[in-house]
Amino acid sequence: MIDFELTPEQQEGIKSAHEAVKELIRPVSRYYDEHEHESPQELIDQIWRKRSEGIFNMGMDITSALRIEELCWGDAGLFLCIPGPSLGGAAVFASGTKEQLQRFLGSFNEGKPKWGAMAITEPGCGSDTSAITATATRDGDEWVLNGEKIFVTMGKRALEDSDGFVVVWATVDKSAGRAGMKSFVVPAGTPGMRVEKLEKKLGIKASDTATIIFDNCRIPFENILGSPEVKKVDKSETKGFKGAMATFDATRPIVAAMAIGVGRAALDFVKETLEKEDIKIRYSTPRQKLTVLERDIIEMEANHKAAKLLTLRALWMMSQLQPNNLEASMAKAKAGLAVTKITQKAVELMGPLGYSRKYLLEKWMRDAKINDIFEGTGQINMLIVARRILNYSRDQLK
Amino acid sequence: MISFNPTEEQQMIISMAKQFANDEMRKIYRECDESGEIPASVIDTAWKMGLISSSIPEDYGGSGGEHSAITGSLISEELAWGDLSMTMHILCPALFAYPVLEMGTETQKKKYLPLVCDEKYKAATAALIEPHFGFDPYSLSTTARPESNGYVLNGEKCYVPLAAEADLFIIYATENGSSQAFIVEKGTKGLEVGEREKNMGIKALATYELSLQNCRVPKENQLGGQNGYDFDRIMNCSRVALSSMATGVAKAAFEYSRDYAKERVAFGEPIASRQAIAFMLAEMAIEIDATRLMNWEAAWRLDRREDATKEASLVKAYADDMVIMITDRAVQIMGGHGYVREHPVELWLRNGRGFVTFDGMAIV
Numbered sequence: 001m002i003d004f005e006l007t008p009e010q011q012e013g014i015k016s017a018h019e020a021v022k023e024l025i026r027p028v029s030r031y032y033d034e035h036e037h038e039s040p041q042e043l044i045d046q047i048w049r050k051r052s053e054g055i056f057n058m059g060m061d062i063t064s065a066l067r068i069e070e071l072c073w074g075d076a077g078l079f080l081c082i083p084g085p086s087l088g089g090a091a092v093f094a095s096g097t098k099e100q101l102q103r104f105l106g107s108f109n110e111g112k113p114k115w116g117a118m119a120i121t122e123p124g125c126g127s128d129t130s131a132i133t134a135t136a137t138r139d140g141d142e143w144v145l146n147g148e149k150i151f152v153t154m155g156k157r158a159l160e161d162s163d164g165f166v167v168v169w170a171t172v173d174k175s176a177g178r179a180g181m182k183s184f185v186v187p188a189g190t191p192g193m194r195v196e197k198l199e200k201k202l203g204i205k206a207s208d209t210a211t212i213i214f215d216n217c218r219i220p221f222e223n224i225l226g227s228p229e230v231k232k233v234d235k236s237e238t239k240g241f242k243g244a245m246a247t248f249d250a251t252r253p254i255v256a257a258m259a260i261g262v263g264r265a266a267l268d269f270v271k272e273t274l275e276k277e278d279i280k281i282r283y284s285t286p287r288q289k290l291t292v293l294e295r296d297i298i299e300m301e302a303n304h305k306a307a308k309l310l311t312l313r314a315l316w317m318m319s320q321l322q323p324n325n326l327e328a329s330m331a332k333a334k335a336g337l338a339v340t341k342i343t344q345k346a347v348e349l350m351g352p353l354g355y356s357r358k359y360l361l362e363k364w365m366r367d368a369k370i371n372d373i374f375e376g377t378g379q380i381n382m383l384i385v386a387r388r389i390l391n392y393s394r395d396q397l398k
Numbered sequence: 399m400i401s402f403n404p405t406e407e408q409q410m411i412i413s414m415a416k417q418f419a420n421d422e423m424r425k426i427y428r429e430c431d432e433s434g435e436i437p438a439s440v441i442d443t444a445w446k447m448g449l450i451s452s453s454i455p456e457d458y459g460g461s462g463g464e465h466s467a468i469t470g471s472l473i474s475e476e477l478a479w480g481d482l483s484m485t486m487h488i489l490c491p492a493l494f495a496y497p498v499l500e501m502g503t504e505t506q507k508k509k510y511l512p513l514v515c516d517e518k519y520k521a522a523t524a525a526l527i528e529p530h531f532g533f534d535p536y537s538l539s540t541t542a543r544p545e546s547n548g549y550v551l552n553g554e555k556c557y558v559p560l561a562a563e564a565d566l567f568i569i570y571a572t573e574n575g576s577s578q579a580f581i582v583e584k585g586t587k588g589l590e591v592g593e594r595e596k597n598m599g600i601k602a603l604a605t606y607e608l609s610l611q612n613c614r615v616p617k618e619n620q621l622g623g624q625n626g627y628d629f630d631r632i633m634n635c636s637r638v639a640l641s642s643m644a645t646g647v648a649k650a651a652f653e654y655s656r657d658y659a660k661e662r663v664a665f666g667e668p669i670a671s672r673q674a675i676a677f678m679l680a681e682m683a684i685e686i687d688a689t690r691l692m693n694w695e696a697a698w699r700l701d702r703r704e705d706a707t708k709e710a711s712l713v714k715a716y717a718d719d720m721v722i723m724i725t726d727r728a729v730q731i732m733g734g735h736g737y738v739r740e741h742p743v744e745l746w747l748r749n750g751r752g753f754v755t756f757d758g759m760a761i762v
Contacts, residue, residue, distance in 0.1 A: 001401060001403065001404075001405050002401060002402060002403065002404055002405075002408075002468050002694050002698060003399060003400060003401045003698065004400060004694075004695050004698050004699075005399065005400070006399075006400065007399050062400055283707055283708050283711035283712070284536065284630070284633060284707055284711050285534065285536070286533065286534050286535070286757070287715060287718070287754065288532070289532065289534060298711070298712060298715050299715070301712055302692070302712040302713070302715055302716040303716075305692055305695075305709075305712060306685075306688035306689070306691070306692055306716065307688075309688065309691035309692055309695060310684070310687060310688055310691065312400055312402075313402050313687075313691060316400055316401065316402050317402075320403075327687075330683070330684045330687060333680075333684060334684050334688060382677050382680045382681070383673070383676075383677075383680075385680040385683060385684060386673070386676035386677060386679060386680035387676075389656065389679060389680060389683045390656065390659075390660060390670050390676060390679065392670070392671065392676075396671050397670070397671050397673075397676050398671075398673075
């Protein structure tokens, strides 16, 4: 049955997350935007103490996504600072064995806060992940990693500030192309791995974005995720890539949920301001009689809703164990672009209130933009959608 | 709990409607558009599916199924994929039946609902839109003046589907600033059906101007009796119906232009293998899905009897833009071939442009 009713658990999750971010995150949101690379230690400690309440626990189901929307309504940069295995965890989930799940994720709720990270992008490749040059060479019971990874979200927190880990994508056989691409878990403190620099960014400044160097970095053989074998298949096939792709199918709707949270923050701000000014949006009035402002708001709200429903559908399909590659990319492409436009429009509509750093709206516009870039740019996701609907391989549609 | 799965029963109805759209409507839609006529046999075949009577209780002559906006929305999308004119013709009696079913007095239901549950298709319709600039369904120029035993209606209407053959009408009018609806039977003095209209699209659907000149209706014909009725709900049901039809039309245009783009070779490759074309198609696919999901949500609210004004208005605004974007692109992707009447996309573009105007011309 088609149904949009939230379960009591989901309603409660949204409410408690909303209250928590209003109390803990919004008050320090501006500070950490203006003090890039300064650690929000107090906030992290507070969140860590509250971890048993479940508010800040992440998953990749609808309930988590609804909570993540609220958390990012609070602050998308600080959201990324919440301890947990994050994207690294998603990769382990997608292609790790039971033993690996236990070994890498088992202690994440114990001891001190830890973070997980994912390292795919290199200076010479971003969206074209098949062009990865980092190498993993087998040496007896070990893998030896070499290469440079950039734009690793929370890389420093995972590797320098905690006993976390990073999942690294590297090739075990360059001649095998995609089939040679494998992912490896590298725990914090492994010799031969170092955080080289932190990016200064447009937005989500509270989160670190690290460059990580692997210089003869040795990890145990059993830290490889998925099969170590390289199946040489037809060039157009993408079997060896399944791990990364499966990860994206799970993480893209979550990033879309993050985007939706930021977009809603901006929308709420605009609507509250209009309410104070006693301006009502006449939803049921014919369009040709609406003001430009009303038309803009209706367009923003409709696009926001469209993005949210596409996201919920992608997550729902995953919960039904249906393949959701197409729908995950649809949600990510739509949400990333929609909130980019919504927040930019919101700044325009609010005029002097929008552009001023006295309010958070300008920050949300800067924060929102990342959602159209990380976990696959809007364009890469459009390419995936296009290939899917046309039933084209990557050779047929480049 | 959030779910995007139609029920098994809904899936059966969807596949029935889909089959009809494909086997019957798609065979003749061009001829119908050119001639302005829809063969009665096709309408009768559709009527036998019981799309409207199945949601009317047995007490009133129906087969007693549940009246659901979601189901209506699913049906409307499938049929509109086949052809919009025929869909609006087939579902036209709902314009009369559903407001009576949901808001009519017991007497009104008993008297009128059996008439739209007949084995044979019988036209019944509703008149909302008025022929002037700045038309707003919430401030109608058509007036209802109370008198001792009823009302006197005066005003001009347009885009009234099937007015010439309809036996029953709902006329929307303003009484002292508040919206009212009246059941008017064919032949009532002062109710005059004008010329058939000539429109840019939906050319196979017969629509008419309607004139009300001191048209007297007894007070028991006021929809819902003295308590009146819920005009917002009617508008929202109309928004949902039209949004789902817009989704169907857009889907037709998307599929056709997608298939064309895979066949059409330019510079040695199918044009679909160029991002300029492929990305247009990708965006079309995303927006169709987005509209459908928004529409389901609005319909779901209607089925729960909650206020759906915001959701229905948002999806209608979104669908109006979506369908014109998509049908236009379908023409664009096909270039000159899209512009000629040998292919259907120009027809879908003409039909698609109408949705923003059609408020009140369909209902779930």
